[in-house]
Amino acid sequence: MTIADRKPVHNDRAPEDRAQIIREHFRNAIIERRLAPGTKLSESEVGGLFDVSRTVVRSALQMLALEGLVRSERNRGAFVATPSPEEARQIFAARRLVEPGMAASACDRVEPADIAALRRHLRSEASLMAERGPSARRAEIRASGEFHLLLASVAGNDILYRFLEELTARSSLVIALYGRSGASSCGHDEHEGIVVALEAGDARRAAKLMLQHIDHIEADLDLRLTEGLPLSEALHLP
Amino acid sequence: MTIADRKPVHNDRAPEDRAQIIREHFRNAIIERRLAPGTKLSESEVGGLFDVSRTVVRSALQMLALEGLVRSERNRGAFVATPSPEEARQIFAARRLVEPGMAASACDRVEPADIAALRRHLRSEASLMAERGPSARRAEIRASGEFHLLLASVAGNDILYRFLEELTARSSLVIALYGRSGASSCGHDEHEGIVVALEAGDARRAAKLMLQHIDHIEADLDLRLTEGLPLSEALHLP
DNA sequence: ACAGCGAAGATTGAATACAATCTCTGCTAA
DNA sequence: TTAGCAGAGATTGTATTCAATCTTCGCTGT
Structure with missing residues (x-):
């Protein structure tokens, strides 16, 4: 690539x-x-x-x-780990709390070189989406998370970066367990929108788009499963 | 106590x-x-x-x-650890990003029992402030951080709780290194204000007060020190 | 046939033993 | 006198060993 x-x-x-x-x-x-x-x-x-x-x-x-x-x-x-639905909710709640503000902060500190790196990453994501095969899918999943980390590095806060490393990795697990769709195609366009907002220096808009993006990822999950059902219901017994 | x-x-x-x-x-x-x-x-x-x-x-x-x-x-x-001034800034930047939203979230989920626990904690802080001696000072420092953790537990997100555990502990180190005033008396009144906002169910206000509170803690720091001075200047040589 | 029990094997938890690296002291030589 | 080095001692990094716990499988007795 x-x-x-x-x-x-x-x-x-x-x-x-x-x-x-x-x-x-x-x-x-x-x-x-x-x-x-x-x-x-x-x-x-x-x-x-x-x-x-x-x-x-x-x-x-x-x-x-x-x-x-x-x-x-x-x-x-x-x-x-096999995150529970409750754990999954908490992971995304944490991301909703952190990432919009982080995107805004990135907006204030972003430099041309960062924009270039982000765009390079977007192209990389796009080419992976075009490819076929499980290997490309895996790389795509990973690249999707790395976009968020790239943004965190632009924000320039190592502590938040570490925290987000944890959150994105755990999100991967959650998506593997509860993801509904292909789970990967969902995000790319939205990533691009965020970069555009960053380039325009529109922190408010970057934050808003990030929030929506996270909501969309979470909306693709089916967290109703294995909610500790009474087992009788889980087995569909008459 | x-x-x-x-x-x-x-x-x-x-x-x-x-x-x-x-x-x-x-x-x-x-x-x-x-x-x-x-x-x-x-x-x-x-x-x-x-x-x-x-x-x-x-x-x-x-x-x-x-x-x-x-x-x-x-x-x-x-x-x-001896956090650098830069690290200290990042710790407080992270707290500014997380804690106001967390306070708002706590506001939505708070129950009477939580308010009672928070008030109990406030009384405990107050009585520690009244006491004299280094042992009371230590307990006070610790209680001050625990207020924030108590709030996090009301918000009901284990992941954020853990993160805040880390942030408050590291803040203690930062205050030990760069704290200017007694460093402990600063927060109590503001804690009380946040509880009042919580009790009133005013999430917006709780978040705002929390943000101010964190700003005040950070404002008490002197982060100019040991910024990697050229040593000649650090030693005041003529 | 099946529940209950028990010993063997496997796996983890913790302590000890060994190897690698660093630190500090004292010596040598310029 | 001081820079440089060598070696002893101390400290950490890793492997190995021993102990504790769990799992599995087969046996026994009802």
Whole structure:
């Protein structure tokens, strides 16, 4: 695809931080839905896969658990998280609270180079949408989330960036579980609208569009499922 | 003090989670400023103190590092974080973005029992302010942050609650480093105003008061210091 | 046939052992 | 005197070992 995609999993960081590297591998796998919610992550197995001891794996899994991508149960192991509908609602409520303001803040600080980067990203998203095949779909899902992170980096607040990293990753899980449509095509046009507002320096409009965008993503979910039904109803028994 | 303070460090949780317990001890120590920014946290020493192996300590320190309360440098150890002025600005920018909306959200969901709990907390803050001595000061600092967490719990969003836990704790560090005044007396009246707005169901006003409150806290900081001065200027050499 | 129990195997939790890196002290030499 | 270096000690990073818990499978008895 475009030049912007030349990004090896870990690039500029020292070859140390092995736990961090494992963490990012899992992050990516979860975001791109190569790992289904609920998948068991055995310490020995992961350790064998990356050729490290369980010590390092545990460290990575703990980080993932703290960002909500992994649920770890004592003496039972770690699993890819399966957010409940309530959790899903909270994730999007948090995004509604944070992202519009962040978009507005980005609007105040945006520079031509940022606009260029954002447009590059939009083109990358568009070309992925045109492609066929599951690999392109995965890349598209990921790119869609990365747009929001790109915006966060324009806003220039590392703390919010980290928080949004967590929220977008967890959103991926939520969409995998409760998404209704193709779940990916939904956002691209709206992303473009936001960039336009940014370029025009219209913070108010950028915030409004971002809010709508998040609403649209959430509207595509079906959060009624598995709401803790009384089981009799869940099974459609007469 | 009041009844609301009967809260042993770890209460209802199972006696397991020893790393978690250590983490909370440190959280509290840092929030109450019994541990100064920059303090070295040696794994062996902490392990000896809590009578656990370094394995458990490392786990606790990793959690603290992820929430930004501890900075850990490879092969050098872990230290109580010393937020830079820039980091401080970002922390408060994040709070300005999140807390007003959260206060409004709390306004929509607040129930009489919540108001009662909030008022109980206000009384507790007031009585701490009346007391003398460093121990009361520490408790006051902590209570001041807990007000914001109480509000977050009324809003009913666990994810935001966690985020705010991190932000208030890091704010404590920032105030310890850059606080100008007594740093504690500042907030109480404003807390009360927010509760009044909540009780009146005036979300708009609650949000506005919260924003002002955060501005006031930040205004009490002196973030000009140690901005990476050229050292010659920092030392006042002629 | 099936519920209940128990031991074997597997998996995680924690402590210890070993390796790698850093820090600090004291020496040497310019 | 001081810069530079070498080595001992201390500290962290990782692997390995041991203990605790859970899961599974098969057995027994009703």
